[in-house]
Amino acid sequence: MTSTLTISALTKRFGPVEALTDVSLTLAPGQRVALLGHNGAGKSTLMKILLGLIPYDAGEVTVCGALPGSATARVQVAYLPENAAFHPALTGEEQIRHYLRLRGEAPSQAMDLLARVGLAHAARRRIGTYSKGMRQRVGLAQTLIGQPRLLVLDEPTSGLDPVSRRDFYALLDGLAAGGTSILLSSHVLTEVEARTDRILILSKGRLVAEGTLTDLRREAALPVAITVTPAADYQDSLASALPGAVPGPDGTLHLTCGQSEKLAVLARITGLGARVQDVDVIPPSLEDIYSHFSRRDGQ
């Protein structure tokens, strides 16, 4: 299958600052990819390059088989900036009709696009009366014009409440299922953990990790945390049977072990029979994995 986006050995300098160094990646149709990185890691620079807004110094970039910024690429790519601004005096419908006209599309599609993002009920209200989540939906409706093959979303859920975030990702899931590739940046690691197919971590302009969460977890090989809840009156006996376990203020016992030792440790715990009331295994979170890869690069 042809890649929607191919980036190979991309380098971008701003004077003495190397904002991107030797970055390579591909995006397949229908893939949802999260771009993570500290402030200044190079995320916006990467997005601006693939949108054709700024030039690059070395490497190759193709967007839907064409050069970034070319007419072929532009009709197939849609972009939602972090703080999309709309005219507050226009209604949602008027704003989308305006964008449709600019793109040479029939303005009559506006209501349909707004319905797709769950805004049909407010389409005839002024955008000035919309909540932040509703304005983000107008932005998403705008990105759907012309059925783009690649959506580039810069922190699309910043400022949204948990329900709006969930709805937003559900919309993206539907688009991805229809073959649209999605590249989004985010600082909310826990939400991309569940809602994307692949994670890219940029650190000081370099791609320091790439893969599914399972791949990254395996590569990072961070310890697993195990919490054991003793049965009533067995706390002391359990603590002595599990040397190295650290007691918590609520009476639970906390252990850590390597991934490869996990099953052996669990077998030891379950072998303690009725002294154990419950066991929780807590794998490293994306936050832990993200810190691991960022720190490894000296941050």
Ligand SMILES: Nc1ncnc2c1ncn2[C@@H]1O[C@H](COP(=O)(O)OP(=O)(O)OP(=O)(O)O)[C@@H](O)[C@H]1O
């Ligand atoms: N126009 C510019 N001129 C000079 N330096 C720039 C310019 N744009 C970006 N940079 C530098 O390039 C590096 C990458 O910046 P970029 O905006 O891509 O980071 P980011 O990952 O998007 O950060 P954030 O999460 O804060 O938005 C930073 O060191 C930044 O200062």
